[in-house]
Amino acid sequence: MSSNHPYRSRAVRALVLLHxxxxxxxxxxxxxxxxxxxxxxxxxxxxxxxxxxxxxHVLSAAGGYLVWTCExxxxxxPGVRPAPDATAIVHDADGYLDHVLERWRAEPLREISDExxxxxxxxxxxxxxxxxxxxxxHAVMHPIRHAxxxxxxxxxH
Numbered sequence: 117m118s119s120n121h122p123y124r125s126r127a128v129r130a131l132v133l134l135h136x137x138x139x140x141x142x143x144x145x146x147x148x149x150x151x152x153x154x155x156x157x158x159x160x161x162x163x164x165x166x167x168x169x170x171x172x173h174v175l176s177a178a179g180g181y182l183v184w185t186c187e188x189x190x191x192x193x194p195g196v197r198p199a200p201d202a203t204a205i206v207h208d209a210d211g212y213l214d215h216v217l218e219r220w221r222a223e224p225l226r227e228i229s230d231e232x233x234x235x236x237x238x239x240x241x242x243x244x245x246x247x248x249x250x251x252x253x254h255a256v257m258h259p260i261r262h263a264x265x266x267x268x269x270x271x272x273h
Contacts, residue, residue, distance in 0.1 A: 146170070150206065234247050
């Protein structure tokens with residue numbers, strides 16, 4: 117998981133590496149949840165309709181955070197392809213994970229400077245405003261939160 121690529125910002129490099137570490141951890145936990153299998157609590161949130169939907173949600177979001185960051189900073193399109201649907205993701209998760217992580221390691225994020233991290237703030241796709249640093253931190257925390265939820269469901273199974 118180490119990155120030999122040069123980054124203008126050590127903060128961005130750290131967040132890229134942390135994102136990869138925790139996204140991989142989520143996938144391991146998610147796969148365990150599929151094996152157990154755990155039941156997700158009932159909710160109207162489509163991201164929790166099934167374990168497949170949850171896996172797709174987390175992997176799709178990982179690509180979405182990168183695309184949003186590049187759009188806000190007017191960086192080149194990172195070329196993230198859409199995530200497989202909730203049924204296909206169960207079999208295609210590893211391939212899609214590798215694709216998303218490769219795109220995260222690609223050129224656009226390596227060019228972000230420390231000065232671009234804090235200001236300005238940009239509207240997220242779901243409403244709140246984020247600076248680039250906060251969105252990259254959100255991208256790190258998103259799989260951590262969902263892995264935590266699944267860990268609790270597995271323990272209480």
